[in-house]
Amino acid sequence: AKQKAGLNKSILNVGWHIIETYTKYKAYQAGKAVFKIPAPHTSQECAECDHTHPDNRKSQELFVCGN
Ligand SMILES: [Zn+2]
CATH class of the missing domain: 1.20.5 (Single alpha-helices involved in coiled-coils or other helix-helix interfaces)
Known part of the structure; x- marks a missing residue:
């Protein structure tokens, strides 16, 4: 095994x-x-202002920037 x-x-x-x-x-x-991006926190990062926070990610489908 x-x-x-x-x-x-x-x-x-x-x-x-x-x-x-x-x-x-x-x-x-x-x-x-092509750029290799480290996976951690990339889903929490705002594409507009780069603000990264767990609260940005309300759910798998919903992103709301807290900035
Ligand atoms: Zn933002």
């Missing part, structure tokens, strides 16, 4: 690498830049 867990993990890692490579390839073709 432990060996299988390691295999699953490596498959997942390869999966993300393929997605990243593909995204960069498509962006390159379109003349766009």
Whole structure:
């Protein structure tokens, strides 16, 4: 079971690498830049003023900037 867990993990890692490579390839073709963004708090950050707070995120669907 432990060996299988390691295999699953490596498959997942390869999966993300393929997605990243593909995204960069498509962006390159379109003349766009790709940035890797650290995931924590990105869903709480206001796109307008960069104000980041847990209260910004009222629910999964609703974003309200507290600033
Ligand atoms: Zn804001």
